[in-house]
Amino acid sequence: MGGEVKEFDGAIDKGLEGVVACTTKISSIQDATLTYRGYTIEDLAEHSTFEEVVFLLWNDRLPKKEELEKLRAELVANMTLSSETVTLMKQLPAKTAVPMDYLRTVVSSLSMQDADSKDIGDDANHRKAMRLAGVMGAIVAGFHRIREGKDIVKPDASKGVAWNFMYMVKGEKPTDQLAKDFDTCLILHADHELNCSAFSARVTTSSLSDMHSAITSAIGTLKGPLHGGANEQVMKMLLRIGSIEASKKFIEDALNAKEKVMGIGHRVYKHGDPRARILRKMSDRLTKAAGMHHFYEMSANIDDIMQEKKGLMPNVDFYSATVYYTMGVPIDLYTPIFAVSRVSGWIAHVLEQYEHNRIYRPRGRYAGKLDQKWTPVDKR
Numbered sequence: 001m002g003g004e005v006k007e008f009d010g011a012i013d014k015g016l017e018g019v020v021a022c023t024t025k026i027s028s029i030q031d032a033t034l035t036y037r038g039y040t041i042e043d044l045a046e047h048s049t050f051e052e053v054v055f056l057l058w059n060d061r062l063p064k065k066e067e068l069e070k071l072r073a074e075l076v077a078n079m080t081l082s083s084e085t086v087t088l089m090k091q092l093p094a095k096t097a098v099p100m101d102y103l104r105t106v107v108s109s110l111s112m113q114d115a116d117s118k119d120i121g122d123d124a125n126h127r128k129a130m131r132l133a134g135v136m137g138a139i140v141a142g143f144h145r146i147r148e149g150k151d152i153v154k155p156d157a158s159k160g161v162a163w164n165f166m167y168m169v170k171g172e173k174p175t176d177q178l179a180k181d182f183d184t185c186l187i188l189h190a191d192h193e194l195n196c197s198a199f200s201a202r203v204t205t206s207s208l209s210d211m212h213s214a215i216t217s218a219i220g221t222l223k224g225p226l227h228g229g230a231n232e233q234v235m236k237m238l239l240r241i242g243s244i245e246a247s248k249k250f251i252e253d254a255l256n257a258k259e260k261v262m263g264i265g266h267r268v269y270k271h272g273d274p275r276a277r278i279l280r281k282m283s284d285r286l287t288k289a290a291g292m293h294h295f296y297e298m299s300a301n302i303d304d305i306m307q308e309k310k311g312l313m314p315n316v317d318f319y320s321a322t323v324y325y326t327m328g329v330p331i332d333l334y335t336p337i338f339a340v341s342r343v344s345g346w347i348a349h350v351l352e353q354y355e356h357n358r359i360y361r362p363r364g365r366y367a368g369k370l371d372q373k374w375t376p377v378d379k380r
Helices: 043-047 050-059 067-079 083-091 101-111 122-147 160-170 176-188 198-206 210-223 230-241 244-256 274-289 293-310 315-324 331-353
Strands: 027-029 031-037
Touching: 031 043, 031 050, 031 274, 043 050, 043 176, 043 274, 050 067, 050 160, 050 176, 050 331, 067 122, 067 160, 083 101, 083 122, 083 293, 101 122, 101 210, 101 331, 122 160, 122 210, 122 331, 160 176, 160 331, 176 274, 176 331, 198 210, 198 331, 210 331, 230 244, 230 293, 230 315, 230 331, 244 293, 274 293, 274 315, 293 315, 315 331
Parallel strands: none
Antiparallel strands: 027 031
16 A cells, blocks of 8 residues: 555664674684684783784784884884874864864875875785874874863884873873783774774775775764763763762662663673773772772672673773773773774774675665655645
């Protein structure tokens, strides 16, 4: 009958849940843990460095000593912003801008400075990968310095990405322990299967668009509070709650109102996010050292109650919030920091998509009206 709406028959899940969209060798969830190229996240977090993980994600193997030093030097060299980029950044409204909007705009602009922008050959993509992975942290740090009315800090070539990011944000040399802890955070966030932002990067790449466009797409996707923005919301939630005692009432009220608790639950992990287990230990140690242990206790209390009452466990965002807070990182930089790390994984997905490309062109199951007939405007 004309005008009748057809209902979905349930054959397609919302959000492509359970749909296999590509074959990948980059990362996967195996035996309740996350692996990068077959290495468990626990093994990498304990023994590796972020630079090693970047090499692993891009090359499917761990680097030799000289390869690691070369990659680290290239990444840090690209943390020095060009004069054209600095000029643009100072023209943007840093004091009022949403940090992820600022980051997305600056990254997009970089293609106009890059001689390899239109070249999607292997050598050109390698050069662009180094530039993008290196510059991401410099943009985030530079943004913060500009909005604070301070000079942009240049990187120290003798140090790594994590050390330099903290140095370039604060203008003070971080301790070795702080740099190590932040390096671990970068490792934990580097990649995570075919997540929302990695998928958007691959979709853009599949049209044979350039790497800058793909990474810009991913940044726009990561901005959303259901993806990278959750860690900011977790810290704001904890600050709003204020105390351990108040956290008990908060969680009871949230459960009674059937409200979502940010940072709790994960679509893929049913027995807990392994990254959250690592970050929980870090949060316990760092908040205690900083005299802010009540934030950890509040988090642990919410975590334990949600597991007991709902069978839900924290994801990577839940404890990363308090970890970053004790490091003195501004709350609105939490999601941009996610991008500083995850760009390594996005690039790995871009490179893999180029290697075995077929343009993404899914179908949508139509559920709208049928057999409609046009009528003149004066007869409607």
